[in-house]
Amino acid sequence: MDADMKVLVVAEHNDGAINPSTSKTLSCVAELTSLGSDLLVMGNNSALAEEAARFQNVDSVLYMGNEIFEHQIAAVMSPVIAKIAQDYDCVLCPSTTFGRDLMPRIAAALDVGQITDIMNVVAPRTFKRPIYAGNAIQTIEIQDNVKIAATVRLASYKEVETNNQATIKNIELPEIELPSHTRFLRIESEITERPDLQGASVVVSGGRAFGSSENFELLYSLADKLGAAVGASRAAVDAGYVPNDMQVGQTGKIISPDLYIAFGISGAIQHLAGIKDAGTIVAVNKDADAPIFEIADFGIVADLFEFIPEFLAKLG
Amino acid sequence: MEKILVCLKRVVDYNVKIRIKPDETDVVTEGVKMSINPFDEIALEEALRIKESGQADEVIIVSVGSEDCQQQLRTGLAMGADRAILIEHSENTEPLTVAKLLHQIVQQEQPKLILLGKQAIDDDCNQTGQMLAELCSYSQATYASKLSVGSNSLEVTREVDQGLETLEIDLPAIVTVDLRLNDPRYVKLPDIMKAKKKPLDVINPNDLKISMDPFFKVISVTAPPPRESGIKLNDAGELFDALKAKGLVD
Numbered sequence: 001m002d003a004d005m006k007v008l009v010v011a012e013h014n015d016g017a018i019n020p021s022t023s024k025t026l027s028c029v030a031e032l033t034s035l036g037s038d039l040l041v042m043g044n045n046s047a048l049a050e051e052a053a054r055f056q057n058v059d060s061v062l063y064m065g066n067e068i069f070e071h072q073i074a075a076v077m078s079p080v081i082a083k084i085a086q087d088y089d090c091v092l093c094p095s096t097t098f099g100r101d102l103m104p105r106i107a108a109a110l111d112v113g114q115i116t117d118i119m120n121v122v123a124p125r126t127f128k129r130p131i132y133a134g135n136a137i138q139t140i141e142i143q144d145n146v147k148i149a150a151t152v153r154l155a156s157y158k159e160v161e162t163n164n165q166a167t168i169k170n171i172e173l174p175e176i177e178l179p180s181h182t183r184f185l186r187i188e189s190e191i192t193e194r195p196d197l198q199g200a201s202v203v204v205s206g207g208r209a210f211g212s213s214e215n216f217e218l219l220y221s222l223a224d225k226l227g228a229a230v231g232a233s234r235a236a237v238d239a240g241y242v243p244n245d246m247q248v249g250q251t252g253k254i255i256s257p258d259l260y261i262a263f264g265i266s267g268a269i270q271h272l273a274g275i276k277d278a279g280t281i282v283a284v285n286k287d288a289d290a291p292i293f294e295i296a297d298f299g300i301v302a303d304l305f306e307f308i309p310e311f312l313a314k315l316g
Numbered sequence: 317m318e319k320i321l322v323c324l325k326r327v328v329d330y331n332v333k334i335r336i337k338p339d340e341t342d343v344v345t346e347g348v349k350m351s352i353n354p355f356d357e358i359a360l361e362e363a364l365r366i367k368e369s370g371q372a373d374e375v376i377i378v379s380v381g382s383e384d385c386q387q388q389l390r391t392g393l394a395m396g397a398d399r400a401i402l403i404e405h406s407e408n409t410e411p412l413t414v415a416k417l418l419h420q421i422v423q424q425e426q427p428k429l430i431l432l433g434k435q436a437i438d439d440d441c442n443q444t445g446q447m448l449a450e451l452c453s454y455s456q457a458t459y460a461s462k463l464s465v466g467s468n469s470l471e472v473t474r475e476v477d478q479g480l481e482t483l484e485i486d487l488p489a490i491v492t493v494d495l496r497l498n499d500p501r502y503v504k505l506p507d508i509m510k511a512k513k514k515p516l517d518v519i520n521p522n523d524l525k526i527s528m529d530p531f532f533k534v535i536s537v538t539a540p541p542p543r544e545s546g547i548k549l550n551d552a553g554e555l556f557d558a559l560k561a562k563g564l565v566d
Binding site: 073074075078096097098100101102103104105106107108109111113114115116117126130131132133134136138139140141142143146179181182183184185187188189190198226234238243244245250253258269276279281282293294295296297299300302310311313314315 | 412556
């Protein structure tokens, strides 16, 4: 830990709430500095700043309220963040599609290299990160006197407590020219009452073996019984059974629930990359040779259509 | 539009199970099958489809890497690209440096659209396209799963964590592509023969006046901690008991 390192964290928010990805990124701050961090919230809703001020590891919330940040467009945000980052030693974002879209633009504007997916801070300027879909771990050191620009791998960090009362500073949009070349048209999201995939402690997941979107209802009923989030393999998404935001794996979401139960998922390495940090992995598959059994803590060779109703009955 | 530029990276083939070198400096790449990064291949396929629909005149492919990258560029030419550029550099090149080199090519060629894969499957950095967009001050759309070309703009659907986001971006633009955008074509033998005659220019990065100095030093590349092998259970009752014993269900 470098006691004097000044860290700026860029908050991700959706639908008027700070995304839990921001909280996990703040958890990484504790490995970098004893100073806490400034949390930059760019949005169009001051309630976001109040929510942000409750997170641990935040000294000050820097709230920049402006309607141009409503949809968090990377090309609009990056010049502003690069200017604010002049006063910091390190800028962090969550390694979500939001942070991965944004941080390289910030790094390029600052003329520094970027670290993607910090999984561990080994020393103030030395980091571990996964490469080859998590099949190898790279330890890299960044030169001295270079600003650190990095994204934080969510599956490696827990959320911070929300009992803080950080100072909220309203900051003005700097006088720089911002692009108008990008227009948000729409977002299509599934409305669900179930927990968020990246924050859930239990995830149940389905593969192509379900055969149709109707058959996924069986998995949803199990999820509701367990209070679980629902994930899927790439094959199930490609087949159109479920939307893309449910995909778990290298292309999709990398998750770390306490319990992960995979039904009818063979276990391509890209899928396994997304679940390696789960506490307990359970695999149910008809094929006894499915690669997922190699990493599962509990494996059951069974037909999921028979197994799930039996398991539901056990859960009572 | 006149030109589309597609950036390709040579990587260890998608189907290879990687091995770590005994001295833990890198993964083994000698004697291993190498290919175009699969996401970049999807980017090239999309560029070719745009050209074949009459909305572009020329598809140029570019790569940064060793002389061996010519193999992947020839494959790209066989898929249908019109010409190729190799910025030849034998050392591993960091994404920001690659983006700066590509920026020079963008200034020379002035493409209206630049397509790249969303990330390379070797270093998983997911940076080059966005860095290039910032250096060029262009609009960007990452993780594209659908793309429609208008006269001066694009409508791009992006696979984001919250679902499918659709943006309208003005040209010139940079789009990085995700795997559901298309299925790349197979290369046919006559096309491989034809590709041998297509132009492939080799550029020395020193001529582009970009510093190749790295920001990072790789300390080690190691295997991830293995997961303990688990046990087979027979039925739902046994699983329920096992999970209950661990306090995971009640």
